[in-house]
Amino acid sequence: MKLNKNGAWKSDTHxxxxxxxxRDRNRSWLWEFTRNLGCCLLLEAELWPILDGLNLLWMQGFRCVEIESESAAAVCIISDESVAKHSISLVRTIRAL
Structure with a gap:
């Protein structure tokens, strides 16, 4: 399964x-999702769709997921194993999945 995510953030209002x-392994569209986050930090806007997508896939029983993100910051913070207990709960929850 492949998860393509997008976080949209307005710098003036947050x-x-x-x-x-x-998408499945043949790149066929299966479903989409969206969430209004209200006001938050840019990094949170990049992390929420990863968590939402993983939760959706986990509920459907999928455990092998490729995540595609345009946010280098989100990818780095999630994949950096040297930060064992990150202060951002979103990162800890994503890692737990």
């Missing part, structure tokens, strides 16, 4: 939303 698309 208003944000999260969305994503789930």
């Amino acid at each position: 208003a944000a939303s999260a969305s994503g698309v789930v």
Whole structure:
């Protein structure tokens, strides 16, 4: 399964939303999701769609998931295993999945 995600964030108001698309191994569209995040930090706007997409896939029984993100910061913070207990709960929850 492949999760393509997008976090949208406005720098002037910090208003944000999260969305994503789930595709199968043949790249066929399966479903999409979206969430209004209200006001948050840019990094949170990049992390929420990863968590939402993983939760959606886990509920459907999928455990092998490729995540595609345009956010280098989100990818680095999630994949950096040297930070065992990160202060951002979103990162800890994503890692737990």
